[in-house]
Amino acid sequence: MTKTDDLSIELSRTYGKYLKGFLPFKYEDKTYSLVDIYVASPWTRCDVCGNHPIKYVYAIKHSDGSKLRVGNKCIERLTNCKVSGWFRKFKTKRENFIRNRRYLDGLDSILTAYKSSELPFKISENDIKRLHKAFERMCNGFNPTRKQKELAQNYISMGART
Numbered sequence: 001m002t003k004t005d006d007l008s009i010e011l012s013r014t015y016g017k018y019l020k021g022f023l024p025f026k027y028e029d030k031t032y033s034l035v036d037i038y039v040a041s042p043w044t045r046c047d048v049c050g051n052h053p054i055k056y057v058y059a060i061k062h063s064d065g066s067k068l069r070v071g072n073k074c075i076e077r078l079t080n081c082k083v084s085g086w087f088r089k090f091k092t093k094r095e096n097f098i099r100n101r102r103y104l105d106g107l108d109s110i111l112t113a114y115k116s117s118e119l120p121f122k123i124s125e126n127d128i129k130r131l132h133k134a135f136e137r138m139c140n141g142f143n144p145t146r147k148q149k150e151l152a153q154n155y156i157s158m159g160a161r162t
């Protein structure tokens, strides 16, 4: 398991918890729960207002098993909750983990080796601090800055050569 895998699994758990913790709500005198959120491919139609195309789909389910696919505007009107904001943040994090995979996994190995004094090359204390900072930033789902990328790349290629 790589660091990126760990982070992705942890993020999926957050998603599961979010869905479970989302309060049921009423629509046309029936109670629905939010069961899934995803990007539609191809874009689809909102089952509540008929709006087309909708990119983000909020799948809601009634206890009789019937499901509706709802767009951003309708889900927020029905639930009075900024669910699309939450989902966008979640999606960005997930994409960033994948995009930064080589830096995340590369720095994870370097920082782990450094801790156990097994690094086959030297890194200054200052650079270790900077790498830590970059690593934490990526673990929190953000992209590294250009400088952080350069620094990480520099040490990752050193690691690859040894």
Ligand SMILES: [Zn+2]
Residues within 6 Å of the ligand: 046, 047, 048, 049, 050, 051, 070, 071, 073, 074, 075
């Ligand atoms: Zn709608």
